[in-house]
Amino acid sequence: MCGIVGYVGSSRVAPVLLEGLRRLEYRGYDSAGVAVHVDGKIEIVRAAGKLDQLEHALEARPMNGSVGIGHTRWATHGRPSEQNAHPLLAGDVAVVHNGIIENHVELKRQLTNSGVEFSSDTDTEIVAHLINRAHTEGVSLMAAVRQALTQVRGAYALAIVSRREPDCIVIAKQSSPLVIGVGDGEMLCASDIPALLPHTRRVIFLDDGEIAQLTATEARIETLDGKPVERAAKTVDWSPVAAEKSGFKHFMLKEIFEQPRAVEDTLRGRVSLETGDVVDSELGLDGEVARQIDRVVFLACGTSYHAALCGRYWVEQLAKVPAHTELASETRYRDPVFTSRDLVIAISQSGETLDTWAAVKTAKEHGAHVLAVCNVLDSAIPRMSHGALYTHAGPEIGVASTKCFTTQLVALLLLAIWLGRRRDTLNSHRAATLLQALVEIPHAMRITLERKDAVHAAARRWMHAEHMLFLGRGLGYPIALEGALKLKEISYAHAEGYAAGEMKHGPIALIDENMPVVVVMPRDAHFEKTLSNVQEVRAREGQVIGIISDGDQEAAAVAQMTLSVPNVADAVLPLVTIVPLQLLAYYIADLKGTDVDQPRNLAKTVTVE
Ligand code: G6P
Numbered sequence: 001m002c003g004i005v006g007y008v009g010s011s012r013v014a015p016v017l018l019e020g021l022r023r024l025e026y027r028g029y030d031s032a033g034v035a036v037h038v039d040g041k042i043e044i045v046r047a048a049g050k051l052d053q054l055e056h057a058l059e060a061r062p063m064n065g066s067v068g069i070g071h072t073r074w075a076t077h078g079r080p081s082e083q084n085a086h087p088l089l090a091g092d093v094a095v096v097h098n099g100i101i102e103n104h105v106e107l108k109r110q111l112t113n114s115g116v117e118f119s120s121d122t123d124t125e126i127v128a129h130l131i132n133r134a135h136t137e138g139v140s141l142m143a144a145v146r147q148a149l150t151q152v153r154g155a156y157a158l159a160i161v162s163r164r165e166p167d168c169i170v171i172a173k174q175s176s177p178l179v180i181g182v183g184d185g186e187m188l189c190a191s192d193i194p195a196l197l198p199h200t201r202r203v204i205f206l207d208d209g210e211i212a213q214l215t216a217t218e219a220r221i222e223t224l225d226g227k228p229v230e231r232a233a234k235t236v237d238w239s240p241v242a243a244e245k246s247g248f249k250h251f252m253l254k255e256i257f258e259q260p261r262a263v264e265d266t267l268r269g270r271v272s273l274e275t276g277d278v279v280d281s282e283l284g285l286d287g288e289v290a291r292q293i294d295r296v297v298f299l300a301c302g303t304s305y306h307a308a309l310c311g312r313y314w315v316e317q318l319a320k321v322p323a324h325t326e327l328a329s330e331t332r333y334r335d336p337v338f339t340s341r342d343l344v345i346a347i348s349q350s351g352e353t354l355d356t357w358a359a360v361k362t363a364k365e366h367g368a369h370v371l372a373v374c375n376v377l378d379s380a381i382p383r384m385s386h387g388a389l390y391t392h393a394g395p396e397i398g399v400a401s402t403k404c405f406t407t408q409l410v411a412l413l414l415l416a417i418w419l420g421r422r423r424d425t426l427n428s429h430r431a432a433t434l435l436q437a438l439v440e441i442p443h444a445m446r447i448t449l450e451r452k453d454a455v456h457a458a459a460r461r462w463m464h465a466e467h468m469l470f471l472g473r474g475l476g477y478p479i480a481l482e483g484a485l486k487l488k489e490i491s492y493a494h495a496e497g498y499a500a501g502e503m504k505h506g507p508i509a510l511i512d513e514n515m516p517v518v519v520v521m522p523r524d525a526h527f528e529k530t531l532s533n534v535q536e537v538r539a540r541e542g543q544v545i546g547i548i549s550d551g552d553q554e555a556a557a558v559a560q561m562t563l564s565v566p567n568v569a570d571a572v573l574p575l576v577t578i579v580p581l582q583l584l585a586y587y588i589a590d591l592k593g594t595d596v597d598q599p600r601n602l603a604k605t606v607t608v609e
Contacts, residue, residue, distance in 0.1 A: 009186025017070035028074025031085035035094035036068035078121030090128035099155035252398030260442035265392035276428030284387030290422035307408035309478035314416035338366035349404035351379025459587030472520035483581030
């Protein structure tokens with residue numbers, strides 16, 4: 001869960017690396033550093049803390065050089081400190097690493113016994129020493145890296161520079177992401193595409209078990225056992241400004257406001273209102289699979305798991321297939337049962353979450369058909385799956401997921417409609433009505449976003465609450481969970497999401513006049529029941545903040561405060577009811593002054609178990 005970046009070209013490299021790291025900071029932000037070739041030496045500057053600290057350190061020590069590597073860290077081995085920050089130097093080589101070396105204890109013992117002294121507590125330094133040891137007279141850096149990696153077990157994306165080879169960077173990948181950016185007379189590498197965008201949109205994804213040598217004009221890719229790999233560059237359609245704040249105070253706020261556009265992009269080309277169907281070729285699935293399956297299993301973590309809960313609801317309702325949701329981190333440690341008649345839908349905005357990836361691998365080994373729903377082209381989970389349905393949210397930088405979540409919802413509803421059509425459980429008329437409702441969502445979202453001031457007022461009223469309960473039923477339940485997750489992630493308030501019907505089995509004991517309760521209570525099929533739960537809260541003097549439908553007097557009468565959303569079809573309600581909850585979390589966090597885009601202890605891509 002770190003970010004790495006490398007550059008070979010003719011620009012001054014330190015600012016290039018810093019800019020790249022800024023765009024990767026979401027991956028980790030407890031320390032950072034760069035290594036640059038300067039006049040026959042490798043100079044290293046590192047700093048504990050966020051990237052600004054590295055920037056100050058670089059201002060104090062400007063470096064010339066036009067070849068270098070950089071890193072932003074999320075500590076796994078060794079506390080966050082300058083000493084443990086990457087790059088790690090060993091003799092002639094400097095290394096940056098994202099991942100975990102699993103056999104580090106054994107390797108460290110061997111190296112220590114042979115006289116190596118360590119200057120950090122990281123597993124990465126072991127790799128640096130192994131490479132340095134292999135990089136003897138006459139052995140190229142590429143050959144030395146290859147040789148060192150035969151001893152290493154685990155996950156890595158590595159970028160390495162050697163004092164003796166000042167015109168190149170060597171990179172290698174196993175499980176952690178790494179992408180090459182092919183520029184004009186310059187070559188880059190990074191953990192993720194946004195870091196490349198200021199220079200190029202032409203990218204080559206490295207595969208597991210591959211190694212490459214980058215010079216200003218060439219990317220020579222080989223497998224670890226020495227076979228040359230020919231792979232053409234792909235052009236990505238993300239614009240360079242997509243990863244900038246564009247006048248918003250935080251990425252998260254920008255991304256909340258981008259949702260109407262992100263939903264439009266995710267729908268584009270996938271909907272036929274005339275035939276009442278979802279366009280076949282866009283789904284990453286074969287119609288035959290749709291007819292053969294007898295179960296759908298959703299695998300996901302975090303926010304993506306909340307999208308899965310909505311997906312389950314839609315699949316059961318529209319395609320009449322039994323559906324289950326699984327927390328990927330739990331699945332992989334059970335002895336899960338999957339069969340060839342399962343369709344597994346793995347949801348992951350990053351495409352990298354290790355738990356989800358491993359659960360997908362297990363499902364695939366058991367013969368299940370796997371479809372990934374993902375926002376990052378060609379990332380690890382889509383690659384591990386049989387097909388991929390991409391959300392087109394664009395780069396999401398804020399650690400708390402917003403537009404990726406809503407575009408996942410869109411993708412899952414499209415999928416459920418498509419399954420229903422293939423399985424003859426949904427007629428074209430009903431499908432067309434649902435699709436029409438989806439097409440109208442961006443407009444309803446825009447209206448909801450325009451009401452931000454009302455949400456801001458609610459945030460001012462509740463910003464000091466230490467606890468908050470979120471309730472909902474049906475599709476409102478995952479939205480309550482997601483609203484609570486958003487709040488705790490970025491404002492550090494304790495928030496719990498609950499199925500409204502479960503309140504009486506425990507959480508009701510918490511309710512008194514100091515407990516704010518956010519209730520997702522639009523006019524859907526569950527409204528009457530949810531209303532009863534609200535009465536139960538009021539009877540115990542709980543403070544109700546209702547997410548209600550426009551013009552609903554009855555709901556407005558029972559809640560102390562309401563935030564209303566446009567009247568849309570029941571099936572698409574989550575796409576609008578989540579918006580005020582995202583804004584509420586954002587404004588409370590901003591009023592409290594927390595670090596909204598990079599909340600403490602979190603990272604956007606979680607590549608540890
Ligand atoms: C992290 C992120 C969350 C995300 C979760 C799953 O915890 O901070 O926003 O929901 O990982 O990530 P994925 O990329 O698999 O959706």
